[in-house]
Amino acid sequence: MGRQDKSTRHAVVAGRTLDRSFYDRDPREVAHDLLGKLLIRRVGSQLLVGRVVETEAYLGKDDPAAHSYRGKTDRNAVMFGPPGFAYVYFIYGMHFCLNVSCLPEGIAGAVLFRAMEPVSGIDRMARLRNVALPEEPRLSLLRTLTSGPGRMAAALDVTRLRDNGKDLTNSRKSDLWLADDGHRVERIVATPRIGITKAVEHPLRYVVAGNPYVSAKRER
DNA sequence: GAGGAGATCGTCT
DNA sequence: GACGATCTCCTCT
Known part of the structure; x- marks a missing residue:
């Protein structure tokens, strides 16, 4: 571990890219293990980096709350494909949400990214969110920058058209991937x-305990 | 700080 | 034609 990238002028540099086998597991395990990992978006020469602090697992045919519950459609096809690909959907007429597919091809499953702690490229994220960032941003402002699936997607400029079906395991070819920098x-x-509204009772949301960047509602 | 309602459109019935 | 894996703004306390 720890091989430094040549262009170290960025505040943070990658770490080890998560490979396909990481996602080829039960979404509950993947959702749990994604906490603390880095989500990285390349925009031109700039890297937008956040540390994942909140996820949700969506299972396949046994999970009434999952988009895949009623079977495969054009919209949810990525959830049924091979693991490690981006499933991006549009919701409430205005928001995009980013997921990663899990389990082998043919078996539906995904993990929804719900919140991350901004690490690098914060100015750019704020612009993408249409938020004015003061010289010394308060914690309260930073907290709302990427807390919530719609906010996260906006901050990373994730859209269905551009990113749905994208391979998240190839940091050389892709502009969106996840990495492990050793943080635990x-x-x-x-x-x-x-x-x-369905299957509300199952504890399938995973959060880093006490982290200020998780989305606010129903902390419990 | 909490709670409610509106915005807005793709997807599925 | 209804609804949704959400967010923001506004009002009330």
Whole structure:
């Protein structure tokens, strides 16, 4: 580990890119293990980097809350494909949400990214979110920059047209991927998922305990 | 700080 | 034609 990138002028440099086998597991395991990993977007020569602090697992045919519950459609096809690909959907007429597919091809499963702690490229993220960032931004402002799936997607300029079906395991060819920089989170708690009306009781939302960047509602 | 309602459109019935 | 894996703004306390 620890091989430094040549262009170290960026505040943070990658780490080890998560490979396909990482995602080829039960979404609950993947959602749990993604906490603390880096989500990285390349925009031109700039890297937008955040540390994942909140995820949700969506299972396949046994999960009434999952988009894949009723079977494969054009919209959710990525969830049924091979692991490690981006499933991006449009919701409430205005927001995009980013997921990564899990489990082998043919078996539906995904993890929704719900919140991250901004690490690098914060100015750019703020612009993409249409947020004015003062010289010394307050924690309260930074906290709302990427807390929530719609906010995260906006801050990383993720759209369905551009990113749905994108391979997240290839940092050389792709402009969106995840990496492990060796950081380990202290404690993880599981809570019910947010915003759903079916299967609400299952604790499939995973958050880094006490982290100020998780989305606010229903902390429990 | 909490709670409610509106915005807005793709997807599925 | 209804609804949704959400966010923001506004009002009330």
